[in-house]
Amino acid sequence: MEAEMDVKGKWLLPTSPQKTWEALNSPEVLKACIPGCESITDTGSGHFEIVQVLAVAGFKTRFSSTLTLEDPNPPHSYVLRFEGNAGSAGFGLGRALVALQPTADGGTQMNYQATAEVGGAIGQLGKGTVDSTAQSLAETFFSRFDQVMRGQLPVDDGAGALDRLWGMMPPWGWAISTLVLVFIVYWGLHGTW
Template sequence: MELTETYTLPISQQRTWEALNDTEILRASIPGCESIDADGENAYAVVMSASVGPVKARFKGRMLLTDIDAPNAYTIVFEGQGGAAGFGKGNARVTLEPDGDAATKLMYSANAQVGGKLAQIGSRLVDGAARKIAGEFFKRFGAQVGGDGGSATASDDEQSAAVEAAPQNTDSTEAADPGSDGKEPKRKKSWRAWISRF
């Protein structure tokens, strides 16, 4: 499996580099990550849960940073065991370039191998899951380093849930709110009706 992506982050190269080496930011950004703890020089023990198609597993692994060229690039070498689900291992080269004064272009190229049940479900599902996890990581990472913190991710999830619920709630909400002067958007009304159900 190979993945190559480019992202633009709204912060300086130095700040991006510092964030990529901050275990708290990484833990909050990696989907399903339970912990990242230092495990030697430039090495980390990682515990995370992931779903790949029908296979769900809790992985315990190790991540080692090599070929470090601060604040421009490093290579991540990783391996993880998911018990009966199988294993994953590989490496990713991460490169940073300034994009103007206050933005950074992050590029990565990753190669990975999986075994056990993960290998049996097919490369298409594995690739799709890997791209989804990577995309979610950079969305969360951008929210963390952009100053919104973890709340940005939560509010995004809540908003999408509200949007999904909105079509079913629009009529009942308007009926329940006859005093509205019409200035309040329907989405807000639907959100209130949706949250009041809990």
């Protein structure tokens, strides 16, 4: 059995559309804001792999999800496509339009409209339960996002020094460092190129 859900709303933020856009594209910020998020990995080209644990009407389950950013129009809008799998508990597929508008006070009004379909055991809960859970998750996300943008919620929630280091060096820097390390190890083992 499947259930469809629709969620829409708006949120006023104290930061400019550009700063809001940058935060919405930051894996660290997303991890701090997504309810139950255990990990988020930027796999490149607007694709993120997310692992989160959610409780929906008594079902506590781990979702492995892919989030894809489509039709980006920085810093104004994009479409998010979501595909989640919770094994025997069910699945979720969805799409959301996120639009950022500047406000007169220099902030941003973030408008969102999402539709999703859930199936499996979660889908059997019915549209009312699924809609209210989705609305609650959206409110939690945007409340946390607002706190991050106001500096009231830390983004680095205990990540180690290596995690912070990974975030500071550009990908090409890590690629070069890795190649150099491979050459050094090879030379150390074989004594010759």
